[in-house]
Amino acid sequence: MRKPYSRSAPFVLDDAAAELVDRYWRAANYLSVGQIYLLDNPLLREPLKPEHIKPRLLGHWGTTPGLNFIYAHLNRVIRAHDLEMIYICGPGHGGPGMVANTYLEGSYSEIYPEVSEDVAGMRKLFRQFSFPGGIPSHAAPETPGSIHEGGELGYALAHAFGAAFDDPDLIVACVVGDGEAETGPLAASWHSNKFLNPARDGVVLPILHLNGYKIANPTVLGRMSDEDLRSLFSGYGYDPLFVEGAEPFAMHRHMAATLEQALQDIHAIQQHWRNGGTDNTCPRWPMIVLRSPKGWTGPKEVDGKMVENFWRSHQVPVANCREDGNHRKILEDWMRSYAPEELFDENGRLKQELRALAPVGARRMGANPHANGGLLRRELKTPAIEDYAVAVERPGATTAQSTKILGQYLRDILLLNQSHANFRVFGPDETESNRLGSVFEVTDRVWMEEIRPYDVQLGRNGRVMEVLSEHLCQGWLEGYLLTGRHGFFSCYEAFIHIVDSMFNQHAKWLKVSRELAWRRPISSLTYLLTSHVWRQDHNGFSHQDPGFVDLVANKKADIVRIYPPPDANSLLWVADHCLKTYDRINVIVAGKQPEPQWLAMEEAVRHCEAGIAIWKWASNEGNSGEPDVVMACAGDVPTMETLAAVDLLRRHIPELQIRVVNVVDLLALQSREQHPHGLPDDVFDRMFTTARPVIFAYHGYPYLIHRLTYKRTNHDNLHVRGFIEEGTTTTPFDMTVLNELDRYHLAIEAISRIPGLLEKAAHVVEALRAKLDEHGRYVREHGEDMPEVRDWKWEH
């Protein structure tokens, strides 16, 4: 902040300035209405005719004038104090306002030159909105200055905090709608203030915009008294400042003074902390509660029904303008009430004195590089994975906890990127539980509430973000990535479903962003799903669900990757690879418990680069022709059980020719036309054969494997075992038995599927079945797995 804040008297917006900001606001409102309604005649230079009006009126007015009001006032303070500021538009349907404002400030036409700053450009601006081949009605990737899609509500504030972390000069103005404020994720997001450090982070200025109504209802917060609102937000730890009213000039003066006060308070807090203040509690940041009418400045009444300041203004306040002359008259009067001739010059360009109100260059919120984070992104420095390699002399000889090894690698990423302060680890209170605890050798959990003498691994400057809300973790991380940084999210596998919908929306954001050349790539969002379905020993059924990847596999192929690495070294390769990618969502599934290690680092690298490979060391097929059976596996536990099954088969039926195939890049199972990583058909056919039985042990729901491979030649011979929703709190091996994914079931299935073998090997099947019975008895008596299972080792 180059220009200091006055600390003496409250700021007063003089009349001339109020007049100007009001005209600017009117210009934005005019352009917003125009987008919703007009095909032509953008400046109303002739009377409005039916053919000027869009045949389908699709858009939302209600929230827009308030958003425009805020934008105009933020412009003023950006100029006054030379602020680095971005605008997050929480209200879902604020698209027309965001587009209008970026058009007014010039950033829109810079990105989309065909939407020029003249009459022809304004006509295009209007026409394209909610029109086939045009732009959506929300703030979206297409909208300059946006890092937040306004479709699904609830994530504005979490995105805002994510953007503010580690960016000390940034102010994120975040408008929260009162509809959105009813959602769970938003209600929890207010507590983000407990994780923001005034010394090293930027700041979020929340603006709760109460316009009182949703689609067809009052809002819960809109009908609360000021007293309750003040209590609520004081309780959340803020200092709420109220701006309420409907009379424009009073509101301009009130908003300007309140914004100045908020910025002054922010500045004071930052100065205090940056000059060595070390309060043992969170600062009380300001926030603004703005009460303004829904559909402000729009038609007061249509067909005798109240519209302004009511939910009827939510969408298109006056609907039949093409057919109904009275409605058209209401629209025309409404648009002319903004006096477009006072706003735009004869060429249709915003008048000079109004243009002068917008910030310039990268200070414009539509051109601020923070909202196109790829522009600011620095490559993440990563250490050599070989430095963390688990020594594996021969397959299965070593035991290790995969995620624990990964924790060491993550620790060193934190170290290597310390000076850039652009990497954080996110997770809901589970970093340690997920065995990534090595990161605490070099950093803490960030915590801004009281820290007590006996607390451990807790600090003001921690780079591990833990809060018991998957929504917050995901939202913060998205905001952090979208503003050009890097991160890593570890989560219990089952509970990642909590953010299914956020994942969906982020995938959509990426899909659209990648189609926009001006949007620069951002770092991928990488999940580690651990504490997975097969090892819920002390949690049970409620914690078992491996279905997140099914959702992921629905998304556009070039956006998503799914990796279930079989051991620690392959996990290292996968994590390292994922962290170096951009514009993707990577899902890694790996266990945290001690498990046998199969691949030395060199082999792991080769295996992971291939994505799917035959494990020759585990196979006993001859060099010529095809094996009798392919034992395929994906995921750490299924890999172990498959190898144990192969061990059983080789001992019991040595003449059997077995091929072992391991899958580490799950989407490589798809054909290449479906996914860029898809194995070519001929390679797939050679690997999985075209006619031999394939017994596939898979980590998750078995259907996914069928769905990925249905186009493959040998699909009819593919027999998949996975999680079939059996088992609760029990031993690790018993979980696999209950779901029939264990070594005995796999071996029996192989024998049953090989033509003619079942008759010859009936005694083997009998012996294996007896083992299953023995297991059942043992585990129920002793509460742990029988020694021959626990102590099993691969020894071929």
Next chain:
Amino acid sequence: MRKPYSRSAPFVLDDAAAELVDRYWRAANYLSVGQIYLLDNPLLREPLKPEHIKPRLLGHWGTTPGLNFIYAHLNRVIRAHDLEMIYICGPGHGGPGMVANTYLEGSYSEIYPEVSEDVAGMRKLFRQFSFPGGIPSHAAPETPGSIHEGGELGYALAHAFGAAFDDPDLIVACVVGDGEAETGPLAASWHSNKFLNPARDGVVLPILHLNGYKIANPTVLGRMSDEDLRSLFSGYGYDPLFVEGAEPFAMHRHMAATLEQALQDIHAIQQHWRNGGTDNTCPRWPMIVLRSPKGWTGPKEVDGKMVENFWRSHQVPVANCREDGNHRKILEDWMRSYAPEELFDENGRLKQELRALAPVGARRMGANPHANGGLLRRELKTPAIEDYAVAVERPGATTAQSTKILGQYLRDILLLNQSHANFRVFGPDETESNRLGSVFEVTDRVWMEEIRPYDVQLGRNGRVMEVLSEHLCQGWLEGYLLTGRHGFFSCYEAFIHIVDSMFNQHAKWLKVSRELAWRRPISSLTYLLTSHVWRQDHNGFSHQDPGFVDLVANKKADIVRIYPPPDANSLLWVADHCLKTYDRINVIVAGKQPEPQWLAMEEAVRHCEAGIAIWKWASNEGNSGEPDVVMACAGDVPTMETLAAVDLLRRHIPELQIRVVNVVDLLALQSREQHPHGLPDDVFDRMFTTARPVIFAYHGYPYLIHRLTYKRTNHDNLHVRGFIEEGTTTTPFDMTVLNELDRYHLAIEAISRIPGLLEKAAHVVEALRAKLDEHGRYVREHGEDMPEVRDWKWEH
């Protein structure tokens, strides 16, 4: 409440009563520790030996003593005032406490007689906990008195309010953990007070249990000052009462007095409202903030590290009791500190004076029928669907909005069940938008904040629950169903993903409940997903996602059903059917826009009962042999496009033999071994042929159809089209074109797949391609679909 509350002086718990309640609490704590640790020697009648201790210690102590403390005090007030009360245990790992308390009060042994009230039973009680074949470590369906699984956090309070609605005599004590309090859904749930009517509903008494720590972190709310907490909960609209401390007897006295005060306040509010009070604002209900140490009464320190009152007590406070004599000593001292000999008699039964503290019969929280809602459930009265039938003289001749018709049916369900007050409609502010508005002819949206003169369809006694939180809608509905009532949830299709994880957990609850004979069936949870992917005209990509059903299809077959009815009459049958089922989750997908109607009611009934059927009226195959192609469809828009494609094919290539198959019960596509509704293989083969091409137009992601049919004979000839994530704000028909699900693409695909036809019909393909081009030009110029598409009618 039969015994009135004293209104004069604060309640004082006398010393004798405090001594008794303390012993009761100790007994529960003793049994909780025993469950976590002991295999044998349950009453410590000999010194603790390694073999008495479980080999794998899996359980959670930290939250348990607080839960036991609350339970003991709730028992006291239930007896004192003859209260109808249930206990919702929000903290995830409170299982040992809930089990211990239901065992102490006798309800556990009534349900599970083998866990008897003697030494042998106690030994079983201990052994079964977190043990293979035993019970999970959470409150779960297996736990008497529970309607809430303690696995995934966030839904306790929403469940509690759902249970309280329409049950005026019920008090739902809901313990919210401070970990859970950080989640989004819980943070939003506090606002449920704005939807609870003191005159007709019961009440929730929230008890925020701040024990300060999660797995490895302080909690956000635990570290907040009392002042901030008071502000926060006052802001939410409550009157927070604080109980804080660690000294047991002071805490007993404080808790008893506070509970009395809370109940008195509740009583006063209820009396006021039930005697005609009509305040234009919510009452300020009491809530309790209980601060007590995590791991209270457990080991203070282990291996020199602080355990009690810190996160180290979260799970198993002292871990190596089998191997390490010192640890075993800590455990033994800890258990003996409760003085089991003062608690249990020589037979291992709770001493008589302590037994007398528990309520009796159905007043015991473990035996209260509200927590086994099927016991209280009355059948829903439903009108005859024929009364709402859309007249369909011939297929396609009529147009109707399916959900609008359904709204009339729902309206009359509301009327028919008015006197039982056991049916509500839930949705996030979308009942009207989803065209179910007819319900407002007979009821309102319930609203307990201020109602203004110009508000419409808003009232204190409304039976439509609207809040902009899918989490709250789902949580309330679950609580309502679990306590024996009925409901209906309508939601935008894309945003139902917000509750993916809640759906998962409810499906798990049902799966386990169905295995427990004592749990009586509850009504099914029925979703209507509308405003679906194909008609997001003014929303666009962010609102497009038909993938919820993919998640649903992962669940146990006997729990889930998925229906995409093709028109209004079939929607009526499906909804009526779903509302009469129990212990299931039904997903109905149907559009809200005007669409052609295909089936008269009689035909719709026949079709829906079959689940999948050949539409003879749309087919032109001869009577003998197989058609050239099967045109299959599922969902309203795909059905329309399929019929339009068939129309094109029949006009262009009249000699082509076409069969039309429509699917209304999606899971019938699976084989019968996979799903009880699965079509038998021979029927399927006759319907879909064994070798002819099948062009399948499906509502959602095409993979689901492959996954459901991969075992079917003709799977290799199945070509599925569906949503492939293309399109944003555009016209309805353009959406289908962008995803290649439109009539032209379908017709071209059929021609291409019929052996030998492509060469002969190249000119037809060319004509169809030209139509696609024409469409593209038209829609981009006019912003609406070309007349020949808009006006198309089935006329065969």
